[in-house]
Amino acid sequence: MKEQRELSGGAEKVEEIAAGAPAAGPDKADGAALEKAHAAKRAKKSAGGAKRTKKSAPRAQAAEDRRAMQGEAAAGGKTAAAEKKAAAKAEAAKAREQARAEKRVALAEKKQAEKEQKQRLREERAALKKQRAEEKRRAALEKKADRRAHAKKRRAAAEERAAHSRAARAQRKTERGGEKKHARAPGFGGWLAATISLSVAVLALGAIVTVGYFDLSGAKSELAAGYQASAYEFSEAVEELDANLVKARIAEGGELSRLLSEIYADSLVAENCVESFPVDGRETAALSGCINRTGAFAKEALRKLTGGGTLTAADREKLAALYEEIELVRGAMPALIEQANAGTADSLSADGGAYASEFEKIARRLAELHPEEQPAAAREALAGEKELSEEEAAELLKTYLADYDLREVRAVGKEEGRLPCYAFEAMDGSGRQYYAQLTVRGGKLAMLESYVPCTQNNYDPQTCVQIAEKFLEACGYEGLEAVWTSEAGTECTVEFVPVQEGALLYPDLLKVKVCRERGAVTGVAAGNYLLNHRARSLGGAEVPASRVRANAEKKLEGVSVRAAVIPQAGGELLCWQVRGESEGTLYFAYIDAQTGQTAEIRAVRKTDRGDLPL
DSSP, X not given: OHHHHHHHHHHHHHHHHHHHOOOOOHHHHHHHHHHHHHHHHHHHHHHHHHHHHHHHHHHHHHHHHHHHHHHHHHHHHHHHHHHHHHHHHHHHHHHHHHHHHHHHHHHHHHHHHHHHHHHHHHHHHHHXXXXXXXXXXXXXXXXXXXXXXXXXXXXXXXXXXXXXXXHHHHHHHHHHTTOSOOOOOOSSSHHHHHHHHHHHHHHHHHHHHHHSOOOHHHHHHHHHHHHXXXXXXXXXHHHHHHHHXXXXXXXXHHHHHHHHHHHHHHHHHHHHHHHHSSSOHHHHHHHHHHHHHHHHHHHHHHHHHHTTOOOOHHHHHHHHHHHHHHHHXXXXXXXXXXXXXXXXXXXXXXXXXXHHHHHHHHHHHHHHHOGGGOTTOOOGGGTTOOBOOHHHHHHHXXXXXXXXXXXXXXXXXXXXXXXXXXXXXXXXXTOOEEEEEEETBTTOEEEEEEOOOOOOOOSOHHHHHHHHHHHHHXXXXXXXXXXXXXXXXXXXXXEEEEEETTEEEGGGOEEEEEETTTTEEEEEEOHHHHHHOOOOOOOOOSSXXXXXXXXXXXXXXXXXXXXXXXXXXXXXXEEEEEEEEETTEEEEEEEETTTOOEEEEEEEEEETTXXXXX
16 A cells, blocks of 8 residues: 555656646757656556556555455364364274273173172082082981980890890809809990899899799790890991992092091990890800901091091002901801700800800900911010919909908809900808909909899098008009099999000000998909000100190180090090190090090090099
């Protein structure tokens, strides 16, 4: 615009000059005029152009603006398109990301659903497994209860038959005037049985004297039936032992525990049957040893498994050896059953008869497997002792019972077996009867029984212990410690064991019974002491007594701990004996001194018959 104004002003000045300037010379004037004319023309032209330029400037500007707008529009269109394209691309990316996210969510939900389904399946399987285990446990408990009930029933029947058997023996002895030797095996538990036998015999004789009639034939038939039933029951128990032993040889885990439980239960039933057989103790000693070994192994193996242990290779070998023994006994059962069925009460109980010979055959076969158990084997407690005559043994018995005012001592036979003994019957000035066994070697008092009951409690337990100690010293038993006293009515039983290096030797246990009415010893059972007592190599304990005490005091009060040796699965085990109380119950626990595992626990229950160890 400024340029247009300057051009317009220049054109006006040219016109003014052309109109008012004086003429020059002709030539010069013409030239100047011409020049001026040209200049004017050019100025005019320029002015016209300027005017035109001025007039066209808005149009040009508008065009320029239009072009700028068009450029901007074009540029804006391109930008919008780019932005739109970018927005579309971003939207597509967002949609793809959304799709991927939804896919991931769906996959995660699927996986979670599968996981939950698997968890539900696991829980259902676990619940089903638990239910089956519970059902199996209940079935096992029911079966175990049935077995226990059956075993209890069989034991009761066996004890009843044994009572009949003992009554028959007492009757035969009375009828024959004591000519036959006393058919009794050395060991514990004879006091009550002897009392029952004598009572039954007295009742039978009383019936004969009072009524004058006794159906002896019927009684003998019942006895024979009892003997036969005992033989069948024993055969059944042996069959079960044989079957369970062969399975246990390869069993593991819970099945092995179940089989061992049945083996232990069957061994108890079998031993009760053996005790009820109407034969001499020496003829069944080998059989009893076989059954007892089997039961002791099963008990120890169960203890080991319960403590989290396993059977060793040596245990498996022992199991195989026991199976071999029971298999031998099982093979002898048909002949035994045949003799039982064919026999009568007299023939079955006859010394040296066909029935007794079957047991002797079994004993000989077992002896081939265990030659170390021959009756002639030397015993540590009697090693170096002189073998006495029957007369010398009778004089020793009078010395042992010097305070008993004995009026008669009569030899009634000789017991063989693991501990050969002379058997005697004696009577004091008041008519009280005694039965005693003295060892052939050394004349040691192995057994004493009195058949006169006590009726009053004139002596307390502590005094009974002192009476028992004094009696044992008179019989040559020294270095013993009283470890347990139990009261049963008017009788007090004291248990003694020897002590070595402060350790109680329970395998050598010796029992003494004291009458609390008269303050006199009426029973002695020293078989275990005479068979087992010796100097032992105890070794050292890997587990200290302080640790055992600390653990025991967490559960028990008044804890005492001392070393002890206990019988275990046919052998011996060095333990720590823990004594303590909990909630009014007295406990004795025996802890393996090498491993720290609990070998055995006993609880003492107070009953109307005194304190009863369980």
